[in-house]
Structure formats: structure tokens, C-alpha cells
Amino acid sequence: MSLHVANFYLGFDELSLFEDAAIEIAAGEIVCLATGVLDGGTSFLKACAGIVPFQRGTLLVDGDDINQLPPEQIFRKVAYCYESGGLVSLFTVYNNIALPLKYHRNFDNEFIVKRIQFVAEQLEIADILEYDVHQLNDVQLRLVNLARALVIRPRLLLADELQSGMSPAMREKILAILKRYCNETGASLLMTTTAGDSHSIAERVYRIENKKIVLE
Template sequence: MTKRFGDQVVLHDFDLEIYPGETMVIMGGSGSGKSTTLRLMIGSLIPDEGEIWIFGQNLCDLDEGGMNEVRKKFGILFQSGALFNSMTVAENVALPLMEHTDLDPEIIDIQVKIKLELVGLREHAEKLPGMLSGGMKKRAGLARALALDPRVLFYDEPSAGLDPVTSAQIDQLIIAMSKHLGVTSIVVTHEMDSAFAIADRMAMLDKGRILKVETRAWYERLRDLPRDHAETLTTDEQLIRQFLRGEAEGPFTNRESGQGLATALFGSDSGRIRVQ
């Protein structure tokens, strides 16, 4: 698919296949198009060209009713947790069940307890979101995303802003969801520790283009490749390697400081500055 916002092409010939039950991590720098990708996948944006197939249906062909049916099989964990602040944790988790099912209140209550137990928050059911820490909010958001027993879970930056231990706990929860519940997980992140902990496969996105879709083992090998071997890599691979290692110098940054600034200063690449 291709997605534009005005003149800006945000995703360009984007092509990605996600297998049932796998955890796919989509990574990339800020502004590379990760969140846009997620919003397209959940049907909150439509592509300018191309198709998005899920459960044998093209999302772009569905009307609002059809889209709602598909969305019931999705669980979405937004970056902020996106909880309703005036409702308790338990009420937040119950909300999708009240909106999308006609289950009795007692059954909903049991479902909510199970989901809160899964994320380790059962004892905090009656708290308001404002009384929770960042990590607890994330877990509450995950419990709510799990409310309808989704087949696919979407996570946008699940560990952003969390301390390393809490972040590792969220990673463990993501792994547990796929292992025990068999859900397919699509995780957007630029936290490399987390990406390597949870991924079956990884996709590197750069300026709206997918550079590589490969197994975690492939990405690990690339990350750990000694510098003197790195010269044999393609430019894309060198760029990915720099990103994975979090290094300040390399093809990922050189083009930013070269072309980007020249374009900003002179309106085109013709006045390109070379820093010796």
C-alpha cells in the first residue's frame, strides 16, 4: 500500500505479511511511519493505493458494520494506555464487553477479574487510572485490549517511558499472550532490547519504506557483526545495523545531517554541504 498526507508520501509501496500466531515487531526511527502503519492495519486510516487483507477480507472494502465486526477481533494497546480517567480499572476493562456483547453483568465481572489477573492487577481493580503508575496503566490498557479475547493484538510503543524492569515485565506479558493465548501480535517499537526479547520476526521501516523483513536471529546476527565485516553489507543493511546498535555515526545519521540540512537551507540538494 501507499499512504500520503497531502504531498508527503508517508508509506511507499509498503508490503508486509504477518503470519497467524507470530509476534511481528515493526521498528524504525521517529517519523518513519510506524504509527501510521498501525492505524492503517486497524482500519482507522485508509491507504491511497493498495489493499489490507485480514481474516480473508480486504479492510478497504468493508462498510462501517463490517469494520466493527473485524475490530472486535482486535485488541489495541495505545501508547498512553488511553484509559478513561473517571472510570475504575475494572470499569475500563468491562467497557468493551458492555459495548460489544450482551453478556450478563455477572459474567462480565468474571471476565474482568480473569483479565486483570492475567496482567497482575486484580487487587487494583477499584482504583482510578490517576492512582496507577505508568507501568500499571500499561497493564490495565492491556487487560482492556484483551477483554474481547482478540485474535490480533496491536501495540504502539508498549514499553516507552517505563523503567527497565517494568519494561521487561511488559515484554514478558506480550510473550505470554502469544504463547498461552495464541494471539498474533504486532508491536511497534524503537526500544531494541524489547524488540529482541519479543520478536519472532522483525521489519525495519525507514522513511515509509520497508527495508527488511527477517527473523529475529537474522537481525541478531546483523547487530552483532563485527565492524570490519560491516563494510561488505549493503547500504540498507548498514543502516539497519546502526539503528540496532544505537550508534551515533553511520549511514542512518549521515544522510540526515547532509541532505536534510541542505534542503532546509537551500530548498534543494543542489547546495549540499559537505562536512569534512
């Protein structure tokens, strides 16, 4: 699924984060957006997911205006992985991952169990499925967010600083899983990164500079 952003303006009250920003991601591409402190990377990803409204510009997902798509259509195509938070504190890990399958799709329980087990085993979190959210560390929280995204088989995956806190071995394993997913499904991946993160799977790397998105 492609992502086209042009003439993009995003701000909050008197603070402007992006002015006339643009980025283009083709179907199946993996792109990293290197971010710094409070430069708007998270807000940009949330705008691409239809979570945060932007003030001006064009944001097309597979040719469709994100502002014109019903939430259920966005949900079926686009998945956003939170860097922190994003999970229901009263639910177990399993029920958090199952949430989009149970409440936004018409799948039977056997299918849901198999889908969750497959993704959990890939990400090596099968042993924490019955944990409560408060029992998770920061890396586990991000992996559960990723699992909840992958179970819906999104066409556009937006991952916010997913690599933070991971060991080099874990980082490369997770990146390999994401690369394989994009290769097999034709899905696109836009991932924000921070200092020390790997760009090994990215076809291009951008950074935020002077409220624009520029190629490194």
C-alpha cells in the same frame, strides 16, 4: 490471524509516511516493528486496526479487506493498544477495561468480572481497578490499554510502544504473558518498539526505512 499488507501508501495532506510498503504476518506469529521519531509507526498500526484510513494498497486481515469489514467485525478480531491516551477519562480503570465487554458483546456481569479479574491479576494491575484515569502513570496507562485489549481475546493484537518506561523485569514479564497468549490462542502480535526495547519474543524484527518496512 494473518496480516497481509502490500503496495501500501499512507499520508496526511502533503506528508507521505509510507510508499509501496509491505509486510506479512502469519497466524500465531510475533513480529516487532522498530520505529524512530515521527516515522509513522503509530499511524501504520492504526491503519491495520481500521482506525486510520490509508490511500492505496492492500491490507488484509485473515484474508478479509480491512476496508470492507464492518466495524463490529474488526472489533471482535483486532485490538489496538495505545501508547498514550485511548482511555475514557470519566471512567475508572475497571470500567475502561469492561467497556468492550459491556457494549460490544452480550456477556453477563459475572463473566465480565471474572474475565477482567483474570487479566488484571496477570498484568498485576488488580490493585488499581478502582483508580481514575488521571491517577495513572504512563506505564499503568499502557497496561490498562493492554488489559482492555486482552479481555476481548483478539486474534490480532497491535501494541504501540508498549514497553516504554518499564523496568527490565516488568518488560520481560509482560512479554512472557504476550508470548504465552499467542502460543495458546494462535493470535498474532505486531508490536512497535523504540530504542532500548526488547525483541526477545519476536520471530522477526522490521524497521521503517525510506517509507518502507524492511527486515532487520
